[in-house]
Amino acid sequence: MAASAQHCNSTSSAVQVHPVPMLKKAQANPALQFFKVSQNPIKLPSLKEVGDQGSLKEAFQSLGSLLKLQKSSLKLSLDGAYSPVLELCANKKALSEGQQVHAHLIKSCDLYDSVFLSTKLVFMYGKCGSLLNAEKVFGRMCHRTIFTWNAMIGAYASNGKPLKALELYRDMRVLEVPLDSCTFPCILKACVALNNVCSGTEIHGVAIKYGYNKVTFVANSLASMYASCNDLDGARKLFDGMKEKEDIVSWNSIISAYSANGQSVEALELFREMQRMCLMPNTYTFVAALQACEDSFSDKLGMEIHAAVMKSGHCLDIYVANSLLAMYLRCGKTDEAAIIFNDLDAKDIVSWNTMLSGFAQNGLYNETLLLFYDMQSTDEKPDLVSLINILAASGRLGYLLSGMEVHAYAIKNGFDSDLQLGNTLIDMVC
Secondary structure (H helix, E strand, C coil): CHHHHCCCCCCCCCCCCCCCCCCCCCCCCCCCCCCCCCCCCCCCCCHHHHHHHCCHHHHHHHHHHHHHHHHCCCCCCHHHHHHHHHHHHHHHCCHHHHHHHHHHHHHHCCHHHCHHHHHHHHHHHHHCCCHHHHHHHHHHCCCCCHHHHHHHHHHHHHCCCHHHHHHHHHHHHHCCCCCCCCHHHHHHHHHHHHCCHHHHHHHHHHHHHHCHHHCHHHHHHHHHHHHHCCCHHHHHHHHHCCCCCCCHHHHHHHHHHHHHCCCHHHHHHHHHHHHHCCCCCCHHHHHHHHHHCCCHHHHHHHHHHHHHHHHHCCCCCHHHHHHHHHHHHHCCCHHHHHHHHHHCCCCCHHHHHHHHHHHHHCCCHHHHHHHHHHHHCCCCCCCHHHHHHHHHHHHHHCCHHHHHHHHHHHHHCCCCCCHHHHHHHHHHHC
């Protein structure tokens, strides 16, 4: 912690203090105004129970009651009182409510003496996408734990600032801040965003040095980093080097990597191997395996995966259902796709677009238009993908009037500037 003490009243090189005010001026006697606390004496559940239930209203009521009791000379742990509320604000991405709690903390106690609560604030602001506020809390802390550094790195990595995440990680290394296993998924996510396999490999070396490469979720993050940076050999070496392969996330990472990079044979071989080990696939496994069934030669295996989906009870999962639709349509089995589509209780825009593009690609242009008319009778609004498929079908059928109506809809909804839509329009009228 000696190194951390150097940061008192200053910021790291990766954290800049901005002149934008973090919070509105606190009131003389700040109160948690978002939800009024009932004046009637009622028995409230603990803040931890409220946080687990996910109710912001009840959390604010419980916190308000605890603070009232504190005024009656009840000794109160501020960490225990505020922490569940801040976690709930983070999970709900409730920035305004989190700022209210922050303002109350500033007025009620010397916030920056509490490393725990300051870290919770950094985490909350990061989850809510408020990097300026996260940076300011981080910069004002006199002491920081590894959890504080992880929270700030995670905030950068999750909010489109991967370069700052790497800069902050390098500051940690210079200051000799001890790492923990949770540091690696955060910083590897930044490497993926930058497509920086060199930094990822360097971080892999650090993980090996400290023995964290043997932690399952760290190994999964490393494999995912290599796969996302198109280094499938690196990802496979990591996977093959795992002594225990009972974690479904490990299998999902490597199967998805092969599937996304067009290596369907390898992806499907891994899926079969996983089945032989009697591991239970989940939604991500089925989606990755179905994406690997990319042509008519894979239809038999695709049907086997469908049977496995039915057996496991994932049939109602919209992501798996959409992947099944896409698989059958790629294999030219439009009737099977139509059966699944009609049995879906809840169809999203991906479901409709998958069917529209599948029918169009299989030459069923009349069916494409009929399906589009059905779509218009629902609450689902056509998007750019929908319009391109309808224009393509109208062009093949020579229905110029239908195409003009779709063009008018595209102009009205701001889609007319899209290059692919414009090219489809030209094809339609030529």
